[in-house]
Amino acid sequence: MALLEVLDVSKEFPGVRALDGVSFTLRPGEVHALVGENGAGKSTLIKVLTGVHQPDGGELRYRDEPARFATPMDAQRAGISTIYQEVNLIPLMSVAHNLFLGREPRTRLGLLDEARMHREAGEILRRYGVTTDVRRQLGTLALGAQQMVALARAVMIDAKVVIMDEPTSSLEPREVETLFGVIRDLHAQGIGIVYVSHRLDELYRICDTVTILRDGRVVHTGELAALERIRLVSLMLGRDMSAVRREGFTGFAGEHATAADAAPVLEVTGLSSRRRLHDISFAVRPGEVVGLGGLLGAGRSETIKAIGGAYPVDSGRVAVGGRELKRPTTVRAVRAGIATQPEDRKAEGIVAGLSVRENIALAVLPRLSRFGLVSDRRIDEIVRTYMDRLQIKASGPDQRVGDLSGGNQQKVLLARLLATRPRILLLDEPTRGIDVGAKAEVQSLVDELAGEGLGVVLVSSDAEELIEGADRVVVLRDGAVVGELRGDDVTTEALLQTIAAAAEGETPDDH
Structure with a gap:
């Protein structure tokens, strides 16, 4: 029996047919991958399933009955819960209030039972690997922890269907393992999961079936294990396998022509902030891509923001083309030739x-x-x-x-x-949450810009992408530089060893 069915659904926007006769079936206890390039129709389909958009044609069926959700709240009440890539909670409210928003525990007199709410919130979040004071503002947590709070809230509403839109994009490896444990539990309870991700390793690890969209149409649906990875990518892109290989969808094009003796276009010296950064120093030459490596929370995004004038700095120096950027602000940084692409494009871009x-x-x-x-x-x-x-x-x-x-x-x-x-491009997770095709296009563009002489600072949580895209990698941990990889040492293994050695209080050469 189907838990959720989409039957020949269409949806149009001005000038765009976003969904064209799409059919999709989710069964109880199934983890169903929904994949496709950006613009393929994934987001529109999710919005139709959750009551954000109404279909122009076709039918929805939920638990073997015709369904029409006028609002997202209607879908949530019916048991369809969604975890979005961008955390859609309230950052200024406490963790506990976000978790119980709209269903707060009450005393017999109808008053808010804060003690019980805090106790239960702490117990729930510990199952998701989050150990924090639940009275803290949600916005003070790292993005990964906020995502786990959103996940806990979604599961708490007695959901029958959970839609996960790029749920691991902000998570550390430990948090990813926790998420996969939760998915296995939901699977065992008969809850259906729609899983959207551009990370193929994840899909093949946890998903049972797959539906591939391209240009608003279904081009394939079936068992995921029976579909070779290269075939999946080819179906997504609508190109043959040789074309996909030529485009190199797993990384940037390669080394960049950088004059070793060229004067740096960007110099960062002793950049420190009491809040997060400790004596950050590195330089970028024209045509060079310098990666910032490290785990989430290492200070990569804070470094990008500090250089771009969007993060408070206590000491240190930023110079562009040999000229110091005094009292950096975002306006002064832009005038000096620094362009910053933030991690959260929707909130800050x-x-x-x-x-x-x-x-x-x-x-x-x-x-x-x-x-x-x-x-x-x-x-x-x-x-x-x-x-x-x-x-x-x-x-x-x-x-x-x-x-x-x-x-x-x-x-x-x-x-x-x-x-x-600009003279310098600061890119914080430029391919986060975008599909294979768009990812290759962005990576190719970065290559092209470096080839034209721009200095690029690149942050990516994808170690492979960072290694393939950068000429050098400056490795951070807890807001400090713990190593730098150059030449033949720019490898995934060396990056992980440097991070691991720093975590143990050693230097990479101690081995």
Whole structure:
């Protein structure tokens, strides 16, 4: 018996047919992978399942009955729970209040029973590997811990279906193992799981079946174990295997032409902050990609933000082209030629309610303004140039960015950064949460930009991507530099050994 069925569902937006006759079946206790490139229709299908969008055609059936969810709350009440890639809880509220929001325990007098709520919240979260004071504001936790709180909340509502959208993108390996343990428990309880991820190792490890979408249509559905990985990728991309291999979907194109004796375009010296950073120092030359390696919480994102003027610094020096950036702020950093792509593109990058044109133009308006007036023709030229160069898939420059796929949103953000004509590009998880095809395009673009002489600082939680994409890797732990990999030492094994040695209080050479 099917737990959840999608029968010939279609959904259209202005100029875009997002779903075209899609059918999908989830059975009790099944872990069903939903994969496809950005723009394939995955997000739209999830939104139809959860009441965010209403289908234009076709039918939903839930627990063998016709279903129509007018709102996400309707779907949640029916037992369909969703864990999104971007944590959708309330950062200013406590961990416990987020966990029990809308179903807080009450005393016999109807008052909030805080003692019980805190006790039960602590007990629940310990099962998910989160040991923290549940009275803390959620926003003070690391992203991985926030994701585990969101997972615990989703399972708590007596869900029959749990939809997981890129659930491991913010998790450390230990947290990933905890998540997989939870999935096994849900599987044993007969709960159906829709699992969206671009990480093939994860899919083949935990998923039973797979449905592949391309351009809003189902191109394959069946047992995952029976489908070779290269065949899965080929179906997603709609290209033959040789083309997929040529595009190198697992990493960047290779080494970059960097003049070893060229003066650094970026120098970071003794960068420190009482909150997170301790004497961070490294340099980047024109045409060089320098990776920042380390586990989540190592200080990689804080370093990126500090260089870009978005994180408080107590001491240290940032210089661009030999000129010190005094009292760095985001405005001064941009004027000096530093462009920063943040880890959380939705919260800190794109403006979802604005159009593609408006998002790209935001960064260049001051440069194009003369006596307070801006040339629409010049803006249109810039927007058209970067939409073409980055191959942004949209119905046009006036389409709302919030309606684009994750990969195309990422490209819009990169287009805005490139429109400022930077000398240094700071990229924090540039391929996080985007599919294989869009990932290859972004990686190829980074290669191209480095080839044009930009200095690039790259943060990636994917060790393989970091190693393949960087000329050098500066390894961080607890906000400090613990090693640097160069030349033939830039390998995944060396990176992991450096992190492991630092965790044990040693230096990599102690072995």
